[in-house]
Amino acid sequence: MAECIANIAALKGAAMEPFMTRRMEQLLISGRDLEQRRFQASDRAEDLEPMLEAATVLAVAAVGGIVAMQGSISVGVLAACALLAGRVVAPMARLSAAAQRAVALGTEADVAFEPPGERAIRAETAPGELRVDAEIAGGSARLRFEAPAGAMVAFAGRDGARLSAVLRTLCGLDLPREGEVRFAGVAMSEYRAAHPGAVTYVSPQSELVTGTIFENLTMFGHGGSRESAFEACDLLGLRPEIDRLPRKLDTMVGDGDADGLSASLAHRIAVARAIALAPRVLLLDEPQSLLDVAADRAMVAGLAALKGRMTVIMATSRPSYLDLADQAYALDGDTMIAMTPPRRARSAGAA
Structure with missing residues (x-):
């Protein structure tokens, strides 16, 4: 629970809340059943303890009586043995209860760390058109555009916070102040809730969840498959x-990045994690942030390879990323202006 809260931005961006909720429910149910079995075993041990103590005393008295009649021990020794026999049973019963608790705790740990079940919900594969006529949350900028399935759309501007608000509104994390964002004929917020992982948002501050790189790429078995995770890594x-x-x-x-993971590598792992989900809509807020020159080139090449496979919406002002866009818009204050990507502008000027 604490881990989910600490990484809520990454989980919400990948729409993983339903999977984590189901995982928590499974752990709670398993924990409840284990606790119930532990209490039942403890109750049985408590019920058996007096019976075992009485049986032990009787057995010692019977055997000791025979031995005393044969003259091998005195009556005093027999009485002492009977008294000590009763004292020995109680610690043994407590040791048995402690062993049962240890087994129960071990089972709980096994349940907590067992691999999660196969992801049950998958995004639809039919193409979907994005239609936007909305006023962004937290501002008065009006967005109006349509993007076919597989299109790449870029938003540029000097106000990074405003661009982030645009992407959060487009992906359904924030509801528009007015109007609507629709994907495949459905309101984006409803579509996103019905199809976890189909609409994925990666912010510049996307955090990695505590675990291994592989567990992050596959979201602990709830995200993309092993093959899609490797493909996303190769892509970037x-x-x-x-x-x-x-x-x-x-x-x-x-x-705390104990192994010295660079910010550039961590950011690209977060992007690869989103790509591995094979979303229908991928939203990248400043995908070039924190990247060195080589990593930036790899990111541009990877995004170019995604064209036509999924709808990609970016907030960026870097020309190399704007050149990838099928549609590009500049946000100047509250005004959205269609712009020509630099590559096409250069081609038109040369002609």
Whole structure:
């Protein structure tokens, strides 16, 4: 629970709340059943303790009586043995109860760390058109545009907070002040709730969840498959960098980056995690943030390879990213202006 709250931005961006809720429900149910069995075993042990104590005393008295009649021990020794026999049973019963509790705790740990079940909900594969006529949350900028399935749309502007508000409104995290954002004929917020993982948002501050790199890429089994995670890594040129780490995909992250993970690598892992979900709509807020030159080139090449596979919406002012866009818009205050990507502008000027 604490881990989910600490990484709520990453979970909400990937629409993983339903999976984490189901996971928590499974753990609570398993914990309840284990606790119930532990209490039942403890009750049985408490019920058996007096019976076992009485049976032990009787057995010692019977055997000791025979031995005393044969003259091997005195009556005083027999009485002492009977008294000590009763004292021995209680510690043994407590040891048995402690052993049962240890077994129960071990079982609870096994349940907590067992691999989660296969993801039950998948996004639809039919194409979907994005239709936007809405006023963004937290501002008065009006957005009006349509994007076919697989299109790449870019928003540029000097106000980073305003651009973030645009993306959060488009992905359904924030409701528009007025109007609506629709995808595949459905309000985006409703579509996102009905199809977890189909609409994924990656912010510049997206955090990695405490776990290994591989667990982050697959969201602990609730996200993309192993194959899609590897494909996303290859797409963004991550595999060589990950392979250079001492523990490779088993490198622990999200706990203060104890293994010295660079900000550039951590950011691209967050983007790869989103791509591995194979969403129908991928929203990237400043995808170039925190990247060095080589990583930036790999990111541009990876996004270019995504064209036509999913709808990609970016907030960026970097020309190399704007060149990828099928549609580009500049946000000047509250005004949305259609713009020509730099590459096309250069081509038109040359002609």
